[in-house]
Amino acid sequence: MVRQFGQYDRHVRDVIRDLWTRLRKHVPGPVRRRVLPHVSGAYYRVFPERHPDADPAGTGLRPGDAHYRAYVGPPGDFDLIAANQFTLLTAAGLREQHRVLDLGCGSLRAGRLLIPYLGLGRYYGIEPNEHLVHEAVNREVGRDLVELRKPTFAFVDDFSADRFGVEFDFVVAQSIFSHTHRDLFEAGVVGVAKALAPGGFLFATYVDGPTSTGSGWVYPECTMFGWSDVEAIANDAGLSATPLDWPHPRQRWFIAGHPANQEQMLELARVIRSPNAATSATT
Numbered sequence: 001m002v003r004q005f006g007q008y009d010r011h012v013r014d015v016i017r018d019l020w021t022r023l024r025k026h027v028p029g030p031v032r033r034r035v036l037p038h039v040s041g042a043y044y045r046v047f048p049e050r051h052p053d054a055d056p057a058g059t060g061l062r063p064g065d066a067h068y069r070a071y072v073g074p075p076g077d078f079d080l081i082a083a084n085q086f087t088l089l090t091a092a093g094l095r096e097q098h099r100v101l102d103l104g105c106g107s108l109r110a111g112r113l114l115i116p117y118l119g120l121g122r123y124y125g126i127e128p129n130e131h132l133v134h135e136a137v138n139r140e141v142g143r144d145l146v147e148l149r150k151p152t153f154a155f156v157d158d159f160s161a162d163r164f165g166v167e168f169d170f171v172v173a174q175s176i177f178s179h180t181h182r183d184l185f186e187a188g189v190v191g192v193a194k195a196l197a198p199g200g201f202l203f204a205t206y207v208d209g210p211t212s213t214g215s216g217w218v219y220p221e222c223t224m225f226g227w228s229d230v231e232a233i234a235n236d237a238g239l240s241a242t243p244l245d246w247p248h249p250r251q252r253w254f255i256a257g258h259p260a261n262q263e264q265m266l267e268l269a270r271v272i273r274s275p276n277a278a279t280s281a282t283t
């Protein structure tokens with residue numbers, strides 16, 4: 001039987017997650033790595049149906065639930081959102097020699113397609129929830145491929161894209177700025193701008209609507225932004241931005257890059273169109 005989160009355990013989970021988010025930066029990495037498996041072991045003993053082995057696809061679970069596929073969005077969309085990102089980047093000219101940063105890479109939805117496509121050491125991921133990456137390596141990507149392609153990960157929440165000491169040709173941030181209020185959205189775009197190659201582009205999603213008020217990270221609920229605010233955030237970080245007509249079931253894509261590449265960006269926005277309506281507003 002699949003038990004759904006009720007109002008009560010959702011609230012308890014949110015309180016625990018909030019507490020952990022505040023505490024985790026004070027806990028040394030080795031301690032974190034030793035303690036976390038025990039915490040998740042206890043969690044899955046209480047909720048065995050949420051263990052990935054119970055149902056690898058996470059069927060019936062809700063976005064944000066403690067299952068590596070469900071945590072990052074509706075589990076039934078895991079394949080679709082992977083393809084959506086990969087096809088967008090390849091349509092925009094991604095080749096194996098490019099360096100890609102997957103900002104908030106989560107359970108490697110995009111990573112499981114990007115890592116085999118890209119050349120040795122060309123995939124980078126930033127993700128504060130380290131266990132999502134480990135589960136995705138075990139269940140989606142495989143250790144052999146990690147050995148072969150040598151992706152690089154940083155388990156941080158400070159958007160420090162420049163920490164790797166390389167410049168990125170492509171940065172993808174799918175469903176990241178749909179969970180940030182303006183302060184974190186700004187920090188994220190500033191972080192990306194510091195590490196964007198001269199000809200590099202950021203491809204990111206947000207939820208279009210009246211700009212939300214508040215600060216920090218909200219999850220699994222979404223924040224909203226009007227386009228003029230998204231554009232202002234990019235401009236303040238020294239980038240130009242333009243919306244993209246690329247399908248997404250719930251969000252809107254935009255592209256941002258150095259102002260010198262404004263023409264190229266507009267041309268990309270003109271030619272990048274979905275070849276078919278693979279996603280629909282109802283999914």
Ligand SMILES: C[S@@+](CC[C@H](N)C(=O)[O-])C[C@H]1O[C@@H](n2cnc3c(N)ncnc32)[C@H](O)[C@@H]1O
Binds near residue numbers: 103176
């Ligand atoms: C909706 S999921 C999207 C994951 C991934 N981009 C995808 O398409 O599947 C949001 C992700 O952002 C991560 N996240 C939360 N705070 C973050 C931060 N400060 N920097 C980067 N990622 C963050 C979450 O842990 C989660 O994996």
